[in-house]
Amino acid sequence: MEFHDRVLRHFHDSIHAKQRSMDMLPDDIVRASRLMVESLQNEGKILSCGNGGSAGDAQHFSSELLNRFEMERPGLPAMALTTDSSTLTSIANDYSYEEIFSKQVRALGHAGDVLLAISTSGNSGNVIAAIRAAHERDMRVVALTGRDGGDMAELYLPGDVELRVPADVTARIQEVHLVLIHCLCDLIDQSLFGTDQHP
Numbered sequence: 001m002e003f004h005d006r007v008l009r010h011f012h013d014s015i016h017a018k019q020r021s022m023d024m025l026p027d028d029i030v031r032a033s034r035l036m037v038e039s040l041q042n043e044g045k046i047l048s049c050g051n052g053g054s055a056g057d058a059q060h061f062s063s064e065l066l067n068r069f070e071m072e073r074p075g076l077p078a079m080a081l082t083t084d085s086s087t088l089t090s091i092a093n094d095y096s097y098e099e100i101f102s103k104q105v106r107a108l109g110h111a112g113d114v115l116l117a118i119s120t121s122g123n124s125g126n127v128i129a130a131i132r133a134a135h136e137r138d139m140r141v142v143a144l145t146g147r148d149g150g151d152m153a154e155l156y157l158p159g160d161v162e163l164r165v166p167a168d169v170t171a172r173i174q175e176v177h178l179v180l181i182h183c184l185c186d187l188i189d190q191s192l193f194g195t196d197q198h199p
């Protein structure tokens with residue numbers, strides 16, 4: 001295939017994944033935003049985690065809460081568990097890679113906080129362990145996944161929200177995850193600070 005056509009196919013497939021997600025996910029996105037807003041209104045915070053591109057997504061989300069998204073407003077409490085290389089390397093070195101997020105969740109998480117767990121396959125062991133740790137701490141979980149939801153699909157408790165992108169290719173799922181993250185940021189801002197509120 002010509003490179004030009006490959007590029008067109010990437011755009012086409014990305015648009016298709018977003019259109020399918022637009023048909024299936026809006027109500028659950030609103031539910032996920034409500035869960036996060038409720039936590040923030042009750043002095044809670046949002047911890048986020050994921051691997052590779054999803055680590056970037058976890059940081060993208062937390063920076064938009066801590067700093068700002070599209071409107072002027074006070075910073076909101078959020079923290080990506082993917083950024084402290086000393087913590088990550090020591091947990092991986094002394095225990096296992098699988099525990100790099102769960103150990104931080106146990107140390108930082110309180111009842112009522114939210115874990116944003118991001119995995120395109122739903123099968124990353126360290127994200128699965130983080131969900132288990134969040135439940136031990138009475139936290140709720142918003143999961144961004146794809147494909148068939150993976151092993152994470154067995155773990156959710158009532159009150160958790162999974163946003164499963166109806167696509168099979170990691171890159172396409174990640175591209176939709178970014179839209180989901182921006183939807184969540186916008187709905188959080190509108191709920192807490194906006195004039196344009198839609199209860």
Ligand SMILES: O=C(CO)[C@@H](O)[C@H](O)[C@H](O)[C@H](O)COP(=O)(O)O
Pocket residue numbers: 051052053054118119120121122123124127170171174
């Ligand atoms: O960004 C990409 C691929 O687009 C990769 O870095 C990708 O995130 C990594 O392979 C991850 O380890 C995949 O993990 P997951 O999404 O299955 O949990």
Ligand SMILES: [Zn+2]
Pocket residue numbers: 053171174
């Ligand atoms: Zn990627």
